[in-house]
Amino acid sequence: MKEPPPREAEAFLVCGLGSLGQNCVAVLKEFGVLVNAIDVVDIQQWDFPQLPTLIDEFFVGDCCQIAVLEQAQLERHRAILLVTSDERVNIEAAFAVRSLNAKIRIIVRSAQDNLNDLLTNRLGNFIAFEATQLPAPSFALAALAGETRGFFTLEDRLLRVVRITIEAQHAWCERRLLHTLNTNTRRLLSHTPRGQQSSLSFHGWQPDTKVESGDSIVYIEAAEPYRSAQSRPVRTAQQLWQALSTRLTQPAIEQALLQVWRQGTQTQRVAIVSSIVMLSLFICSSILYKLQYPQIGLQDTLNVSLVLLLGGYDNLFGQLEMPFPVPWWLHVFSILLTVSGTLFIGILYAILTERVVVARFQFTRRQPIPKDDHVVLVGLGRVGQRIATLLHDLKQPFVGVHETTPDPALPAHIPLVVDALKSALGKVNLAAARSVLAVTDDEVVNLEVALRAQAINPTATLVIRTFKPSFQQNIAKLLPTARVLGAYALAAEAFAAAAFGENILSVFRLNNQTLLVTEYRVEPTDTLVGLLLAEVAYGYGIVPILHQRAADQPARLMPSDDIRLHVGDRMVVIAPIEGLKRIEGGVLAPRSHIVQIQKALSQDSAFDGATAIARVSGCDISTARALMAALPAPLPFPLYLHQAKRLVSELSKAQVAARLLSSNG
Template sequence: MFQEITLFLVCGLGSLGQHCVMALKKFGVRVIAIEQTIPKTWDFPEFPQQLEELIIGDCRQIEILERARLQKCRSVLIVTSDEEVNAQTALTVREINSQIRLVVRSGQENLNQLLNQQLGNFFADEPTQLTAAAFALAGLGDETIGFFTLNNHRLQVVKHLVKSDDPWFYRSDKLHELNNKKRHILAHFSEPSLNFQGFNQWEANTQLKPGDTLIYVELVEEFFQGLSSSLSKSRKQRHQWKDKLKKFINRFKLELWQLGSFSLLRQVRTVILVCTILVLLLLIIGTFLFNSYYPETTLLSGFYATVILLLGGYADLFGDFQPVSSMPPWLQFFALSLTIIGTVFVGVLYAALTEALLSAKFQLLRTRPPIPQKDHLVIVGLGKVGQRVASYLNEIKQPQVAITFNPDFDRTILPNIPLIIGNLKESLTQAHLSTAKSIIITTDNEMLNLEIALMTRLINPDSRLVIGAYRKGLSERLTLLLKNTQVISSYSVPNQDAAFDGSNAISRISGCNLALARSLMKSFPKTLPMPFYQHQAQYLLRELSKFLIKAELIDLFDH
């Protein structure tokens, strides 16, 4: 039993891993470490002597973890510099040991929450963000020495020095009287004995005196819950009205954001903004200049004159060849500048609008079908693989919706399929993921695939999940953790495509039944039962070679 609770495993011996080992050793526990290569230098000269055992190898491999006595470890700290390696190692560790505590280095908050829900007994964070708690504690003052969340309740640990004017000193004679529903005393020691003796070592009937020190845990958010429950009915209705107004404003902002993301506006909004600001500035300057130089005119007349000049009407005001003696040359030059600037910016605005309209002509001409409400397929990722999958499903008239996270995706591609472009969470919501029958993940980012898979299982546990894996390891572990999941690795996709295309070629060139051709492709190596003319056979060989299928001719007269 002693071995089971005092043995820890650390994967990755960079600077963070070494500091973790040294911190664990302060608690008197034994530490085993895994590292791919021995570092040339250690941050601590005595570091090698602190390890129970140093194993050189890949921490993602099951045999390495078993050699590190994973089954006997209390916790494993996965702190390599590669977040993908850390996630894959965490999945492998949970496969071997379903109870061990997992501490993982990862800065991806959403993925960390999903892994925590899926794996259990799991903690992950980025080391650079861990200092936030230290800054918060420092800002709270000397008394608060820690805080944590338990069952959606915020609690804090406080170290309090009792003073003579402390309200507690007058309300309670005995130490146990300080305990209530919100506060529990953990430790108490008086001024002569300042050494901490451990939790719950205090005497219940001890008399509280000034100078005593208390350490207690306190619930800090129940007050707000109680306050909300004591609100009057009118105040509750007022809060509900404010919540509805807030939701409406957020919805309006979302609509504006979606409108601003439309390609037509995105291309011209900068030009329109610059033009508007400059025209307004020139209107103000011109109006005040003409009004100040000609006192008999009004501001409205000066405004109209400036507008005429900005629209190219210089000849309407100064069209005669006779010099305008009543106007100084600089003001006449300013009037000419207004006409030139106005003409230039109107031309630029027309050019930008024309270019945007030409680039968006396909978007304006065709509208995509609506997003299905239920029993549909969701394709996440529209690279080459995703586009081909969508095309196949479209050919057999399957209801589907495609999601891409690329804002510059060519919207003329797959025009007959509903398309969603946006961030991950909003896109999955718009795709009605909770009522979909299948989700197909085809992005080339395995960490993103893992995150989407975990979110899918959280939203729709019963759906069919298909994940594209581009190398063995991370995604393939999901089949052991997520039910109703299929992983299609990159090395198996070409074989499936080749079998499909090869059977079509055999059926087309030989004239045999397509079912027979597919049966032959599934039972390689095989001899085709039908005879071919020489040129016909050579043509078939050339077609099969395009799909990386190796075939050879057999002379019937030699057999």
């Protein structure tokens, strides 16, 4: 096991001590590291009264200035968090930091996605987050108050975190043991028996417990993979021709035309008939002029027909004396062709005008305000717009409320009320609403909205966005049933975790705890090297949900506990901030269970039993075979509970008798 690095190597620098910066300092200090800070002014008012005592060194100055960074001794810091409220300052400071230190990890607060991607390639060891958008899924899910508590996309698969209460008619009730709920597409996260207080304790459940009515179960599941264009079968030219030829037969063409005619609107039918007539006249005109004047070329013939068709009669026959003889019947036909073409052009313009008007109407038209069981979203800034997108994706009816005209980029299909908040709340069917989200940039306004909403609809779920911790605590006391979420507190945990070199893929709340979906790349000095996924999961209190041996190998969702991590492996886990802290420090929970192996029914059983011991426990195969040769005997080292019970089960399948002992027994 790798020892935690010395304290001198664990310094982190936070630039910008606004609300986000102060929350980042507080979270970083929970890791037990040195935290220094830079701000352009000497802070007089702190969101956290104890924060000045947590900062090891504080520097006043502009973090974009080389002199200020040198004064802070940038070279002794492992990572720098550039989290001022000015994105331009953060980006400028990132370049200054990289010019002084080629290796330091840079975490930037920025919403410029395209620029962030370019900077990642340019600067290296760089990651950017938008602090206002990270918590958006947590707000959206808090408003739903349904089974889904988190969702994100991984390897083109939608993963959902679901919490359900088992009812008597549920398929699992009285029929399944908890450990059997784990499959290759699902992992059990927590189990709370009926009548007990809910808590999020990964692996705190007993594997052999039967699922009963009233139990609360939280699990993560993977949906079916998206079918991309790359996954479609590639056809050869011969196959494409065969497929095309089967569709070009006379019955197939007649059937297709008949279907188009029946399903088309009246306008579309007029357009089709007009197009057929004009095409016929064009062909007839070309043939007649070619027969009458064989000396002119085909291109000139087609050009004459096209000119007449587009109303160009005067270009050919507008002179007093014709330069060439034209029979009277061809002259009359040319007049009819021009008149028909003018009518056709008029029809075409009418159809195009109708399309433009309809498209514009659909673009500006808003959906009607839902009548009941909807979400009222107050505040359509960047956070509100992100929440609106998520609610739409989740197919949850909602209506947006904003005091001024919101960003034009807001999709036109979103129901919207633009008015003063007091008046707007009377227009959104608040009495029948399911939830009310108050996510404006003013936490006092959010409180006012929540109080008005509670007075009108006491049963509605209230979700309130706050910024200052003290204000959040006061609101939680005033409205104990409301879900009060600190925007910067949620984002700060992602920023702090990213400072240690991990990639934060998603953030969501579950049982009043923030969970981070975190991606690891196993480095030679990591505390993860050589561990089984079982040891990672039960030792650090996290849930591995993806493992990939190498970039050219397929990734495995819900991987087996028996996989051993090697340098270069990729792993994605769900973890609270405490779990990430334990990984960073290499602090594994103690193993407390001994497996007593009693006897094997045959030589083949002993061989299979040794293989199972080596695979599940991670010990050397020679150790496992020596143990099987000296039965009865206990496993010479303890295991974690879930690991030990699984070993007993695997040995039973190999016809080896074994039982579980405590570490004292």
